[in-house]
Structure formats: C-alpha cells, structure tokens
Amino acid sequence: MKKPLAELISRIARGAAPASAIVTSLVAPLAQGASGDLDPSFADAGRLSQIPGFDGAAWSIQTFDDGGALVGGGDVDVDFNWGCYYFWYDCDVEASNFASRLAADGSIDSAFQAALVPDVEVYDIARQADGKVVAAGRKVIGDFRHQVNTLLVFRLASDGSLDTAFATDGLFELSSADFGPIHQGQSIALDPNGRIVIAGLREVVVGDALVSELIVLRLRADGRLDTSFGTGGIYVGPGVPYANAVRIARTAAGAYRVAQTTETGCNVIGLTSQGALDAAFGTAGIAPVESAPGESVYCQSLAAEDDGSILLAGNAAGHGFATRLLASGARDPAFAADEALASSMNDATSIASAADGRILIGGLGLKGASVMRLQATGQLDSLFGDGGRTWIDLSSESGAAAVVHDIAVQADGSVIAAGGDSSSDSAFVVRLLGDAGGESPGILSLVDTYVSPAEADGQAIVHVRRSGGRAGNVDVRYRTVAGVASPGSDYTAISGTLHWADGDATEREILVEIADDGGPPEVYESFGIALADARGGAGIGTRNAIVEIQADGAPAGQILLDYADDVAYEGGIASVWVSRNFYSDGEVSVTLTPTGLAAAAGDDFDGDPVTITWADGETGGKLVEIALPDDSNREDRETFRVELSGPTGGAILGSNTSHVIEIAANDAPPPPPPDRGGGGAAGFLSLLLLGFAELLRSGRRSLARRA
DSSP states (O other), X not given: OOOOHHHHHHXXXXXXXXXXXXXXXXXXXXXXXXXXXXXXXSTBTTEEOOOTTOOSEEEEEEEOTTSOEEEEEEEEEEEOOHHHHHOGGGOEEEEEEEEEEEOTTSOBOTTOOOOOOTXXXXXXXXXXXXXXXXXXXXXXXXXXXXXXXXXXXXXXXTTSOBOTTTTBTTEEEOOHHHHOSEEEEEEEEEOTTSOEEEEEEEEEEETTEEEEXXXXXXXXXXXXXXXXXXXXXXXXXXXXXXXXXXEEEEOTTSOEEEEEEOSXXXXXXXXXTTSSBOTTSTBTTEEEEOOSTTOOEEEEEEEEOTTSOEEEEEEETTEEEEEEEOTTSOBOTTOOOHHHHHTTEEEEEEEEEOTTSOEEEEEEETTEEEEEEEOTTSOBOTTTTBTTEEEOOOXXXXXXXXXXXEEEEOTTSOEEEEEEETTTTEEEEEEEOOTTOOOOOOEEEESOSEEOOOGGGOEEEEEEEEXXXXXXXXXXXXXXXXXXXXXXXXXXXXXXXXXXXXXXXXXXXXXXXXXXXXXXXXXXXXXXXXXXXXXXXXXXXXXXXXXXXXXXXXXTOEEEEEEEOSEEEXXXXXXXXXXXXXXXXXXXXXXXXXXXXXXXXXXXXXXXXXXXXXXXXXXXXXXXXXXXXXXXXXXXXEEEEEEEEOOOTTOEEOSOOEEEEEEEOOOOOOOOOOOOSSOHHHHHHHHHHHHHHHHHHTOOEEHHHHO
C-alpha cells in the first residue's frame, strides 16, 4: 500500500541512522509495478549467485513451463605449473563444462545429473521438444604451443546422462584432419524436425597468415552431418575475428540468420534452409549493421521475431547498442533504441523478444550487471524495474564483476537471466517478476567497494543502494572494521542501521570521520565497512568495502631513504637508494648530504651534497653512490650519516630521512699464530665461520622494512 508523502518523510526520519549515516534524499519517486523486480520466491531474494560445484560462466539458459530452467556453461583454465611460470608457452589449458536444472524456486534439481564431457567448454545449450539437451562448444587439449581446439557437440538425455545414440557415443567432433585444428561452435538453432544447426568459427592458414572464417553446419537428428546443407553439411562464410561472438537464429519460415562481427563492423548473414546465401535478404545475402558514421559496431546477440524481422544487441561506439532488421535485411526506421541503450548499458550481450512484442536486453549496465525492457518501438518501458532497468546486485563479499550472457522470457512473463561473475569465476542466475505482479523488498548493497579519501577531506563516504525492488520497510546494519588504519587516531569507528521505507529506493550514505593527526608523514592506511543482518525480507549484495586513507604528500609525492648500506668498506662505495613514492605530479628534487660522525668528510668519505631529481610523472628509486677513499693507515671502524633535506616542487619528506653508515677498514688482519697442534679441520671450520659471520654483518638491509 502506498503511503502519503508526509508519512513517508516521518517514517524515514524515525528510522534514520546516527549522524554518521546520512540519507541523501528524503523524497522517493512513487513506487511502480513490481514487473522487473527480483522475484523473492527464487533462490536468495531472486538470485542464485553461484551454482555449487561448477566454475566458469553461464552462457545459456533454457526455460521450462513449470517455472524452472536449465542453465549451461563452461570455462577454460590455465594450469600454472612450474614451467608455465618460467616459459609461458608451457602452460597447459584445461576446459570444463556444466549443465544444471533449477526448480521454480531456484533450488538445484538433484534428479538431473548432467554428464560432464571432459576437456570441453560449452558456449550454448538448447532443449529439444523431447526434453533432450544439445550442447555446443569446443574441445581443448594441449598447451599454448600445441593446442587442439575443435568444435564439439554432444547431447544429454532428459535425466542428464549422455545420449550415446547421438553421433558417435554421444559426441560429434569436427574432424581436425579435414577441417583444420582450430574451430569452435558458439550458437545453436533447432529445427522442428530435430535437425541441429551450429554456428561458429574456424582458423585456416592462407599463405603465411592465419585467417578466421564463419562456419555453419547442420546435423541430422541422429547427430550425423546433414550433407544436404551447404557443402557436405557445412557452410563457410566471410572472414571474422576469431575472438568475436557468432550467433544464429532460425526464422519462422525455416531460414537462418547469423550475426558476426568482422574487421569492419557487424554483418548479418542470411542463409536458406539448405545452407546457401539467401538472395532475398540484404545484398546477396548479407546485411551490414551500421550505427552513426565512423562508429564501430559489434553484434553479440540476436533473436528472430515471428514476422521474420531480426533483433540485434551489441556494442556501438563504446556503449550498448540494439536495432531491428526487417525481413528484407533493411534496418527498421521505426525502431529507435540508441538513446535508451546509451543511457543504460555499457555493453548489451543478450536480447530476447516477449510474446507481447516488448524486448528484453541484458548485459553490463552503467551500474553493473543489468536487465532492461524496451517497448516494441525501442523506447524504455518505464513500467519495468526502476524506470525500465533492473540492476543485479549479487551476493558477494567484496563486489561482483558480473555480466548477463543470456536471457529468456518464461510463460508467465517473468524474465530469467544467466551470466558470469569473473571476480569469483562462477555462474549466476536471476529471475525477475513479470506483469502478473508480486512484491519484492529488493537487495541492499554497498555501491562503493573502494574509496580513497585524503586526511584533509575529513571524511569517507560510502554509498548503499536498494535495487531490484522497493516493497516494504527494510533495514541493514553497518559497522567499521579495523585494518592497518587505527580507530581513534586515524578514523572514528562507527556502527548503526540504515532504513528504507516502503516504496523508497534512494541511496544512503555511510559517513566516517577521518582524523588529521598532524603527525609525521604517513603511508596508505586502510580499514573496512561491512553490511550485515538485512531485515524486512531484503537480501544483501556486496557486504564489504575498503576505505584507504591516502598517503601524505599529494600531488607531488613523498621522498624518503628507501634502502642503504649498513656497512661499506674503505676503498669502495656506500650505496643509498632514495625514492619518490605515491604521487608524481611535477618535477621534484631533494638533497642528500653526508655528514661525519667518527669518520671525517673528505678523508674517509665524499662529503659533497648530492641533488636528486625526478621528472614530472616519474616515481621510484634512484641510486646515490658515495666514494670511500682508501688509505694505508690501520683504522678502527668509523661512521657517517646521510640525510635528506630541501625537497622541491611540492614534495615532502617521508618518515625515513637519515641513516648511519659504518666504514669498515679493509686493512689485512695480522697473520694467525703458528699452529701448536689441536687445529686441523676444527681450526679451519672456526676461520670459515668467522668469515661467514663477517659477511652477514656487512650485508645490506632495507630501511623501509626496518622502519
């Protein structure tokens, strides 16, 4: 139930956190329908943040009428053995794949036990009408120097077991002998008669160069090549960068449309049902996809609509891109999604069409992984999520690097999306409510996982957002967590509760006071902020943030003695390293002055001051070598001091600015007394140990570590 404005303000005020936590806005926009909000009945507040037991991203998702879903994906890992560390080309590669069936509530369906085909990374899965699952990807064997990378397709029975009646013992592998050693399948389209169409890439050698080409092949229902398609079952198309995505869709009329990104941009290839270029599509079967003049376009997903038109999503000029091609291959002038995508998506990686003509797009939004809905015209659908968008805040300790890779619309209009979180090398699945409604309290998450205030700022500010829903009153507790920085002397430790009223989704701020202690120059120091104990049905997204207090000396830097000899020998040199740390704006310099203690300047060491300079943008250490004259007098050990002074260009001196160096005499010691017996091996060992002890005493050590 929506609350009057005055009551909303009153409730926010009553639930406000202490003075250190400040509400950025008291007046929230009116709450809209729950369509597009996270479905709280699915997994953890609408999110399955990891699929247990599997590594890698989810690349594909298929829906079931009962609300469940089938998710599949894979990964390629590098085995960092000792040879890999020293000779990168010796790194072994290991591919893996997974498929998992989820129940309507997001739990793992234990009755589905997917067979795992070794050494295979899966890029796409498709569920046949009989419940069997087709998977396509690549088989990877070898190391970086000698790698076999072949297109492989396999099929699972409805219970997840390998369908051994398919192809050869359940596996179809494109022959390396006949088709080269490097190729892969990336996308699947299913025909109603059971045939399977795979789009992918291959690399071939032309002269002295490797050339990548589009390939499309069709298998019969039994997994054998359909030789009536293309040439011997395979269509070979134009050149394409090997790393780019290839996607295929089947039209209602039985033709195929393949999106590929070339060196010059995105093309859609039209193929007939027999695997030949479709002359009725584009120009001789190829339709270029353009954005503004001079802008690069990358196509990463496509979907066929019932009228033969094609929806495309990708990236143009560094932001999300979507367009529609008519059945002829011409761009639909009535579809205008540029503004909506540019303001919402950094990268559009998946696209799907709903039964009512509205369009779902998933990918990497301006605030992380997100899903958005467009009207049929390409305009943002403001009734979906938060003004047409839903941000996906996964459950994580220190922030997720998540991207949506595939998206589907279920029978009830709800949306299910899958992708990968590179920060944890794991897959995720989320479900969003459809127009049938429901209430979602949403997710409470730290927005800033790292902030770096200066002491002079006096405060650190970390933002907390409510995403994926705004129904009901929700709270979450927060507190500072001690780190290298010390509570009391470096910052003020706090704890409290953040509150959101029903319908409110404005951001909150956690404010921590930073102390300027006026003491000696300090290096970077950090502490943490943690969220816990969400209430009101809300989930938690990112739990922890790092606050790193900047080192003193901005913007020119701190200059300090970084390393110096403790002991140097007469007739040699004393080595001193001086470093400019943390910042690098402008040219700076410092003076290093040697001063005698027991040693005499000129006689025992070179006492001339040395000026050390760093250019604008330059940091790091510089070596100063101080000459130690030799003489014939037998002397005891003597000492002198080196000291930094007079920094210029706005730089400051750090904590280590002086050091005492001992000059050891290099005069030969008197000969040992004559051997009176009882020496032998024991006497030699004693001399050896004495020499080793002297070597240790003359060793260098780091001033930074000692400080």
